Amino acid sequence: MNFNIRKVCCIGAGFVGGPTMAVIADNCEDINVTVVDINKQKILDWNNSDLKQLPVYEPGLEEIIQRRRNKNLFFSSNVEQEISEADMIFISVNTPTKTKGVGAGKALDLKWIEASARQVAKYAKGRTIVVEKSTLPVKTAESIKKILEAASFDDEQKHFYVISNPEFLAEGTAISDLQKPDRILIGGENKEAVDKLGDIYLRWIEKDKIIKTNLWSSELSKLTANAFLAQRISSINSISALCEATGADINEVSLAIGMDKRIGSKFLNAGPGFGGSCFQKDILNLVYLCNFYNLKEVADYWKKVIDINSWQKERISKIVVEKLFGTLTNKKIGILGFSFKANTNDSRESPAIKICKNLLEEGAKLLIFDPKVNSKQIKKDLINENENDQNIQICNSIYETSKGVDAIIIITEWVEFKDIDWSLMKENMRSPSWVFDTRDIIDEKLIKSNGINVWKLGSY
Numbered sequence: 001m002n003f004n005i006r007k008v009c010c011i012g013a014g015f016v017g018g019p020t021m022a023v024i025a026d027n028c029e030d031i032n033v034t035v036v037d038i039n040k041q042k043i044l045d046w047n048n049s050d051l052k053q054l055p056v057y058e059p060g061l062e063e064i065i066q067r068r069r070n071k072n073l074f075f076s077s078n079v080e081q082e083i084s085e086a087d088m089i090f091i092s093v094n095t096p097t098k099t100k101g102v103g104a105g106k107a108l109d110l111k112w113i114e115a116s117a118r119q120v121a122k123y124a125k126g127r128t129i130v131v132e133k134s135t136l137p138v139k140t141a142e143s144i145k146k147i148l149e150a151a152s153f154d155d156e157q158k159h160f161y162v163i164s165n166p167e168f169l170a171e172g173t174a175i176s177d178l179q180k181p182d183r184i185l186i187g188g189e190n191k192e193a194v195d196k197l198g199d200i201y202l203r204w205i206e207k208d209k210i211i212k213t214n215l216w217s218s219e220l221s222k223l224t225a226n227a228f229l230a231q232r233i234s235s236i237n238s239i240s241a242l243c244e245a246t247g248a249d250i251n252e253v254s255l256a257i258g259m260d261k262r263i264g265s266k267f268l269n270a271g272p273g274f275g276g277s278c279f280q281k282d283i284l285n286l287v288y289l290c291n292f293y294n295l296k297e298v299a300d301y302w303k304k305v306i307d308i309n310s311w312q313k314e315r316i317s318k319i320v321v322e323k324l325f326g327t328l329t330n331k332k333i334g335i336l337g338f339s340f341k342a343n344t345n346d347s348r349e350s351p352a353i354k355i356c357k358n359l360l361e362e363g364a365k366l367l368i369f370d371p372k373v374n375s376k377q378i379k380k381d382l383i384n385e386n387e388n389d390q391n392i393q394i395c396n397s398i399y400e401t402s403k404g405v406d407a408i409i410i411i412t413e414w415v416e417f418k419d420i421d422w423s424l425m426k427e428n429m430r431s432p433s434w435v436f437d438t439r440d441i442i443d444e445k446l447i448k449s450n451g452i453n454v455w456k457l458g459s460y
Contacts, residue, residue: 003127005031005196009086011116013037013046013075015174015277015346016133016167017092018056022064023178025073027204034074034082046075057345057372060175083123088197090165091116091144092133097281106288108281110140117144121151124158129193132164135222135282141215163188164215165197166222171276172343184210187218223282223289227302230279232267234308240270240458241315250458251440270458272351272411272438273312275340280306280349313351316409316438316457317358323434323455324406329363332430334401337412337439338370338378345372351438352411353381360391367405369395371414399424407434413441426450 008024010017013035025033037043045055047069051062065073076082083089093112098104113134120130130148132141141162148160164187169177184201188194198210213221236254243250250270258265274280283302290299321328340350347353347370356366360382368378375394383389395401398416402408402425410417418441426433434453435442444454 003087005087005129005200007031007086008033008088008090009082010035010090010092010133011037011079011083011119012090012092012094012112012134013039013042013055014092014094015056015171015344016169017090018046018054019058019061019169019174020092020133020167020178021090022061022068022073023175024200025068025071026064028200029072031200032072032074034076034086036076036079036082038077038079040077043075043077057343058172058174059343064175079119080123083120084125086124086128088129088131089120089124090131090133091120092167095134095136095281097284103288106284106291108136108285110136110143113140114143114147117147120160121148121158124151124160126157127159127161129161129163129196131197132162132219133167135166135226135278136164136219139216140219161188161190161193162215163190163193163197164218166218168222168225171346172341179204181205181209185213185218185221186210187213187215189215223286226278226282227286227305229267230274230283230309231302231305233271233274233279234305234312236268236270237273237312238308240312243458253458270440271413272316272355272457273309275349275351276346277348280309310354313354314358316351316436317355317362319455320359320407320409320434320436321362323436323453327363328359330365331363331407332365332367332403332405333359334395334405334408335366335368336370336398336401336408336410336417337414338368338373338381339412342413342415345374345377347373347377347381350381350411355409355411356382365391365393367393367395367401367403369398369401370412371416399428402426402428404428404430405433406430407436409436410439410441413439417441422447422450422452426452 008031010021017035021033021035042055045053051065093116095108095110098107098109141164145162152158152160166185184205186194186197194212201210239253240250243253254268257263258268283306287299287303324331335356338350338352339345339347359366378394379389379392382392398420432453435447437456440456444456447454
């Protein structure tokens with residue numbers, strides 16, 4: 001494969017495609033990188049002169065966009081042209097869980113993957129390396145290859161090399177994860193194609209962190225990694241309930257088991273449950289794959305990780321109702337945090353969605369504040385098309401969420417929630433007042449000294 005990678009195109013301008021391509025452009029100034037998307041508004045947002053209006057919030061991303069945009073980093077809705085000019089094409093489109101048909105509720109919907117592959121097959125020219133970046137079920141590359149091989153058969157000038165390069169990003173730390181990754185995984189059958197992508201990463205990443213495998217190992221590794229991480233969260237959350245029942249403290253338990261070097265301390269923080277675009281979707285797909293290959297016991301095992309996660313959110317909602325005398329009718333509840341974790345504006349599968357919906361069903365009126373998730377997205381997540389939003393108020397500050405409320409629920413671990421003046425909050429709240437801390441970020445004694453009742457996840 002005697003050609004240089006001069007131009008890279010990424011199909012998909014979302015939470016993975018945008019930051020990943022920005023970091024590649026920042027470290028490879030001699031390569032032109034273009035991110036394309038059929039959503040023209042999203043491309044307009046990426047090109048917005050006000051960097052605060054970028055569609056993705058990640059610490060450090062604004063600075064990279066400012067350095068590289070319109071130099072060797074571009075955002076375009078001209079998908080056909082950019083594909084035709086690219087030497088390497090990343091496919092980084094959404095792969096949601098299917099809502100109907102075979103595998104509904106578990107299998108991934110690959111319609112955007114197929115659509116992207118067909119665009120590449122139609123418009124790419126000459127030799128093109130096609131990189132799977134989206135999280136995909138094992139053997140998806142086989143389908144992509146068949147689409148591309150058909151195009152090669154019709155046009156002998158076209159040659160495609162499919163490789164897998166899954167992302168291992170945590171939202172909120174995506175830029176540092178890209179700059180200093182634990183590992184880079186590249187799977188493929190063509191060694192030269194794998195090496196070409198590897199050479200790009202070698203510009204800023206140590207050689208021993210680049211792992212090269214076959215296609216299927218690479219695809220399955222991503223699903224498995226997310227499943228293992230989610231499993232740890234469900235495990236510690238199940239123990240948080242036992243701590244509350246027995247008088248143990250979840251933080252002390254987490255510390256004790258996390259110091260075991262065989263276990264480690266990461267992903268042992270109890271909370272309201274995991275969220276985001278990956279964990280639940282990927283585990284459900286793993287369940288589907290296991291059932292497809294007649295591994296029912298394995299499927300049942302991983303399904304329990306999802307069940308515990310759902311149970312945790314229901315459990316928190318029930319505790320709020322119980323502490324507020326068994327009814328929330330016409331009571332106001334302040335919600336601090338709506339993103340699924342701190343340092344991101346992503347609310348997909350956020351625990352806040354289910355908890356808030358449960359409270360609304362109980363008759364509560366919600367005052368919601370999140371530093372990065374906008375009001376339009378919050379209402380979209382909580383309200384069906386034909387419903388009104390009279391019981392939802394989006395607040396512009398932390399203190400606004402306390403006006404006339406019976407309780408405050410901390411759902412996301414934003415750093416600004418650690419230094420709240422609870423004496424000011426208490427002045428606005430009804431008595432008796434409550435704070436429900438699902439993230440263990442507040443000083444319990446300080447809040448109680450202001451006459452506020454406190455419930456902390458995993459404490460007696």
